Amino acid sequence: MTPWNRCIEHLENTLSDQEFNTWIRPLQVDEEATEVMLFAPNKFVLDWVKNHYQEQITLLLEQLSNGQITRVSLGIGGSRRQNEPETTPAKESRTRIRPQVKSNLNPDFVFDTFVEGKSNQLARAASVQIGGNPGRAYNPLFIYGGVGLGKTHLMHAIGNSILNNNPSATVLYKHSEGFVAAMVRALQHNKIDEFKREYRSVNALLIDDVQFFAGKERSQEEFFHTFNALFESKQQIILTSDRFPKEVTGLEERLRSRFGWGLTVAIEPPDLETRVAIIKSKAVQLFGVDFPNEVAFFIGNRVRSNIRELEGALRRIVANAEFTGRPITLEFAKEALRDMLAAQDKLVTIENIQKTVAEYYKIRTSELLSSTRSRTIARPRQIAMSLAKELTNHSLPEIGNAFGGRDHTTVLYATRKIAELKESDHRIEEDYGNLFRTLTS
Amino acid sequence: MLGPKQNATLDNFIPGENSQALSEITACTREKQGSYLYLWGPGSSGKSHLMTAAAKAANENSHAVAYVPLAQAAELSPEMLANIEQMELVCLDDIHTIAGNSNWEEALFHLFNHAREQATNLIISANCGPSSLQIALPDLVSRLASGVSYRLIPLDDETKLYLLVDHANKRGMKLTPESANYILNNFSRDTESLLALLEQLDRASLAAQRKLTIPFIRSLIEQTNQP
Numbered sequence: 331m332t333p334w335n336r337c338i339e340h341l342e343n344t345l346s347d348q349e350f351n352t353w354i355r356p357l358q359v360d361e362e363a364t365e366v367m368l369f370a371p372n373k374f375v376l377d378w379v380k381n382h383y384q385e386q387i388t389l390l391l392e393q394l395s396n397g398q399i400t401r402v403s404l405g406i407g408g409s410r411r412q413n414e415p416e417t418t419p420a421k422e423s424r425t426r427i428r429p430q431v432k433s434n435l436n437p438d439f440v441f442d443t444f445v446e447g448k449s450n451q452l453a454r455a456a457s458v459q460i461g462g463n464p465g466r467a468y469n470p471l472f473i474y475g476g477v478g479l480g481k482t483h484l485m486h487a488i489g490n491s492i493l494n495n496n497p498s499a500t501v502l503y504k505h506s507e508g509f510v511a512a513m514v515r516a517l518q519h520n521k522i523d524e525f526k527r528e529y530r531s532v533n534a535l536l537i538d539d540v541q542f543f544a545g546k547e548r549s550q551e552e553f554f555h556t557f558n559a560l561f562e563s564k565q566q567i568i569l570t571s572d573r574f575p576k577e578v579t580g581l582e583e584r585l586r587s588r589f590g591w592g593l594t595v596a597i598e599p600p601d602l603e604t605r606v607a608i609i610k611s612k613a614v615q616l617f618g619v620d621f622p623n624e625v626a627f628f629i630g631n632r633v634r635s636n637i638r639e640l641e642g643a644l645r646r647i648v649a650n651a652e653f654t655g656r657p658i659t660l661e662f663a664k665e666a667l668r669d670m671l672a673a674q675d676k677l678v679t680i681e682n683i684q685k686t687v688a689e690y691y692k693i694r695t696s697e698l699l700s701s702t703r704s705r706t707i708a709r710p711r712q713i714a715m716s717l718a719k720e721l722t723n724h725s726l727p728e729i730g731n732a733f734g735g736r737d738h739t740t741v742l743y744a745t746r747k748i749a750e751l752k753e754s755d756h757r758i759e760e761d762y763g764n765l766f767r768t769l770t771s
Numbered sequence: 772m773l774g775p776k777q778n779a780t781l782d783n784f785i786p787g788e789n790s791q792a793l794s795e796i797t798a799c800t801r802e803k804q805g806s807y808l809y810l811w812g813p814g815s816s817g818k819s820h821l822m823t824a825a826a827k828a829a830n831e832n833s834h835a836v837a838y839v840p841l842a843q844a845a846e847l848s849p850e851m852l853a854n855i856e857q858m859e860l861v862c863l864d865d866i867h868t869i870a871g872n873s874n875w876e877e878a879l880f881h882l883f884n885h886a887r888e889q890a891t892n893l894i895i896s897a898n899c900g901p902s903s904l905q906i907a908l909p910d911l912v913s914r915l916a917s918g919v920s921y922r923l924i925p926l927d928d929e930t931k932l933y934l935l936v937d938h939a940n941k942r943g944m945k946l947t948p949e950s951a952n953y954i955l956n957n958f959s960r961d962t963e964s965l966l967a968l969l970e971q972l973d974r975a976s977l978a979a980q981r982k983l984t985i986p987f988i989r990s991l992i993e994q995t996n997q998p
Contacts, residue, residue, distance in 0.1 A: 347778070347779055347819075347823040348819070348823065348838075348840050348843075348864075351822075351823050351826045351827075351836075351838035351840075351862075352838055352839065352840055352843075355826055355827075355830060355836050355837070355838055356835065356836060356837045356838070356855065356858065358835055371837060371853065371854045371855045371857060371858070372850060372851060372852075372853035372854050372855070373850065373853070374847075374848055374850040374851040374853070375851055378851075406854075408835070408857065434888070476909070477909045477910050477912070477913040478913035478914075478917070505881075505884055507881050507884075539910070542877075572909075572910070635902075635913070635916075636913050638913040638914060638916055638917035639902075639913065639916040639917070641917050642901075642916045642917050642918055642919070642920065645917075645918060645919045646919045646920065649791070649795065649919045650791065653791045653794065669900065669920070669921075669922040670900065670920060719928075722813075723813060723814070723815060723925060723959070723960050723961040724959075724960070725957070725958055725959045725960055726956050726957065726960075727957065728959075738956060738957060742956055
């Protein structure tokens with residue numbers, strides 16, 4: 331065990347789990363004979379560790395190494411053994427005509443895996459054309475629509491298609507935030523010319539979610555010039571946003587108007603048939619599983635908001651099937667999605683239980699809390715108490731209190747009584763079951 | 772920043788009805804493959820135990836891990852999310868606590884995207900399902916809903932009884948089932964408070980040289996319940 335490992339062990343035993351995990355866990359280390367170098371993922375963690383733990387760590391390491399280690403230094407990044415060696419000397423890059431550009435394209439996002447429906451027909455058709463004839467057909471292409479409807483997928487599909495048709499083309503995909511971050515980095519390191527060259531030398535520039543440029547004036551200005559350079563040299567520009575170009579707020583007018591120069595296409599939420607087709611296609615793509623139609627229709631009917639949520643539902647069903655080894659049937663899917671589809675997947679509260687029980691028995695909530703002992707009130711009260719014990723984490727004294735200041739022994743009696751009655755009285759069993767389901771689904 | 776000392780590990784988590792979630796979390800600590808899990812449930816259903824235990828387990832598998840307690844967001848900054856997608860595993864605890872805070876929401880949205888690109892494993896916890904979060908940024912909401920979500924089910928009373936007796940045993944205390952029952956019927960029933968009470972009982976019984984009788988337990992619970 332190295333001194334650092336022993337130091338970690340000591341800190342883990344003395345700090346709270348949360349504190350240790352937040353600040354010490356992410357540190358990576360390089361250990362030398364007299365010095366230990368710690369690397370934090372970012373400046374915030376670095377400063378925190380420096381202010382709160384560096385002194386303690388230094389003292390500990392000195393003790394644990396019998397005075398061998400005298401210095402603890404802090405840096406940002408990964409440890410040396412994990413850092414990739416820098417292998418691009420300046421000389422080499424000067425001999426290239428163009429800087430090497432990594433496309434950032436996801437190879438899975440192609441037209442073949444994009445399910446077409448009425449909601450995205452036009453956007454898809456325009457995208458296919460651009461893939462075959464970039465810079466000429468429509469420039470720029472502006473795709474807009476709500477979240478999780480496939481804008482990014484379509485954008486990557488165009489990029490992949492361009493590369494497929496012309497492997498020597500340079501295509502660059504960036505989220506707008508990535509563009510901003512790259513520019514800030516370039517400014518910090520005095521490499522803004524390199525940055526400009528990189529972005530202005532591509533054959534197709536794909537910028538996702540341009541609404542995140544809002545309020546970032548320096549980035550907008552840089553992007554404006556990049557846009558002009560690419561547009562004039564007939565290189566393809568593709569943009570996405572959650573809204574129509576004119577409605578993107580926080581952008582300079584000259585940029586907004588340029589966004590509308592080419593073709594603007596919308597992606598609408600898919601209709602039921604398209605949702606079903608998407609589910610079936612994704613099940614095959616992601617898991618090699620053929621979903622029965624009735625299961626796909628069930629999900630498509632219940633999950634309407636966007637494709638990401640459909641994917642979440644699909645993943646949960648497949649996870650359950652893999653865990654239990656059971657086949658994917660309609661019943662199985664319903665069970666797997668029970669939590670997800672719960673009308674209100676909020677937590678059950680005592681108030682909520684009282685309200686639901688009162689409504690079920692057509693009595694008033696105030697009666698549940700009153701001292702009335704007539705059976706028509708007392709029985710529902712006992713049921714409500716049992717449900718509160720089963721469905722919440724409240725202590726029995728707390729539950730008693732919430733039912734008009736009753737003793738915890740009354741709650742205990744109620745739960746025993748109801749457990750008994752569930753065995754002997756079919757109606758009570760049924761009522762309890764109905765209420766339980768209403769409250770949990 | 773304070774918090775209980777649980778020595779939480781994946782091995783000492785009692786799964787109850789959460790064994791599928793536990794198995795997926797364990798997988799996330801083994802291989803970086805862009806997995807994403809969303810865990811939700813009421814307080815003391817085991818979220819924080821699982822999150823800190825996952826961080827520990829991944830570290831023991833020589834994976835770099837970041838753990839972000841979002842409930843502490845007020846004293847932290849979204850800047851602490853920078854570059855953490857470089858790790859093998861990122862755990863974001865209590866994401867519901869930053870709902871409505873646009874700086875955190877946007878930073879988490881970008882982190883989510885970076886994590887997808889880098890195939891970083893991601894485990895997120897909250898007190899409600901993704902569609903019930905009061906998060907304003909729809910881009911983040913839809914991403915949060917894109918993975919497998921598990922509602923963690925708190926232990927039932929029988930398992931809690933077992934847990935109390937077992938933990939007492941591990942501390943070298945003898946807790947009879949009757950005494951354990953007394954605790955469950957008279958004290959908070961959430962696991963975290965129960966384990967904290969055991970710790971108190973441990974110290975108090977040592978100091979007073981007393982056995983864990985019901986009267987002794989009652990006196991301690993009464994003290995604890997005093998404001």
